[in-house]
Amino acid sequence: MKKLVTFISAALISSLMTVTAYAQQNIAIVLSTLNNPFFVSMKDGAQAKAKELGYNLIVLDSQNDPSKELSNVEDLTVRGVKAILINPTDSDAVSNAIRLANRAKIPVITLDRGANHGKVVAHIASNNVAGGEMAGRFIRAKIGPTAKVIQLEGIAGTSAARERGQGFMNIVKHSKMQLLASQPADFDRTKGLNVMENLLTAHPDVQAVFAQNDEMALGALRAIQASGKKVLVVGFDGTKDGIAAVKRGALGATIAQQPALIGALGVITADRVLKGEKVSKSIPVPLKLIE
Structure with a gap:
């Protein structure tokens, strides 16, 4: 026993x-x-x-x-x-x-x-194409169908940058919106600031900016605020800083991921x-x- x-x-x-x-x-x-x-x-x-x-x-x-x-x-x-x-x-x-x-x-x-x-074995992600389209429709609704827009792209070669850009351009191409420029800022806030400063000089008549993530959007926002211009900025990701900027009325919107x-x-x-x-x-x- x-x-x-x-x-x-x-x-x-x-x-x-x-x-x-x-x-x-x-x-x-x-x-x-x-x-x-x-x-x-x-x-x-x-x-x-x-x-x-x-x-x-x-x-x-x-x-x-x-x-x-x-x-x-x-x-x-x-x-x-x-x-x-x-x-x-x-x-x-x-x-x-x-x-x-x-x-x-x-x-x-x-x-x-x-x-x-x-x-x-599996890929887990938001529908980035749909998110880019959401941003495009928001800008069109706020500014109008002939809005003059700039796009800040993420890191070249990433699926997120490609798909968000594809979605946004789906709306631009099927409307009368005018794309003034589309340049990479590598999903980075400082690069977003620097690229936006140059683009504001080249395209002073811009009315809206779609940044493919909130970090670039917040950098672009700083450049715009320093210029004294009024430009609608839409980000992507729904980060804590991005949502806070929306709540205080600085950022127009963010496409929130989780x-x-x-x-x-x-x-x-x-x-x-x-x-x-x-x-x-x-x-x-x-x-x-x-x-």
């Missing part, structure tokens, strides 16, 4: 250890940059959900550098993580990192920005994949206009 109790106790302890080991599996999130409130929110959402589900989440910052991104993923394959969530620096360049994970048989889930090559939800859904999806469940290849996250 004593041997039976000892055997049962040992089996129970072994079972508990197995559950604990499973619960503490390492998964990782590789972000294009943590120098942007949007991606910080994404990280926070992922961390909260990982803690809730019992995973240890490794967070790595690629600093908007594809070579750093590749190095991060290489490091993760050596560390033996069970799944990788990645927010690409560039939809083409990230392919090398994803193929590296593929060879290591580590499932990859892309967040916010897609990958043009490599095997990805970055924390994107991060959380990434962890939920990784959990399902690791449990052998089927997941959708594309998981959309709702957008809303904040004005």
Whole structure:
């Protein structure tokens, strides 16, 4: 009887250890940059959900550098993580990192920005084309069908920049709006300020600006305020700073994503994949206009 109790106790302890080991599996999130409130929110959402589900989440910052991104993923394959969530620096360049994970048989889930090559089990993002269209319709409604507009583009090569621009141009091309200029400012506030200063000089008659994220919108807003002009500015992402600027009447609107939800859904999806469940290849996250 004593041997039976000892055997049962040992089996129970072994079972508990197995559950604990499973619960503490390492998964990782590789972000294009943590120098942007949007991606910080994404990280926070992922961390909260990982803690809730019992995973240890490794967070790595690629600093908007594809070579750093590749190095991060290489490091993760050596560390033996069970799944990788990645927010690409560039939809083409990230392919090398994803193929590296593929060879290591580590499932990859892309967040916010897609990958043009490599095997990805799921992509979680807002409908960026629809968001760009929302921005275009808002400007048309506020300024009129003949509005003179400028677009500030994100990082060239990212799916987010391409799709947001596509959506915005869908509205511009099917209306009488005049696109005065469309230039990259790399999703960066300081670059948004500098590019907008130059564009205001070149196009003093601009009436509205669509910036493909709130950081560029806030930079453009500073340039416009310094010039003394009245120009409607619409951003994208719905960051804390962006929404605050809308509430005080400085920013016309922002197309709000839910970055924390994107991060959380990434962890939920990784959990399902690791449990052998089927997941959708594309998981959309709702957008809303904040004005």
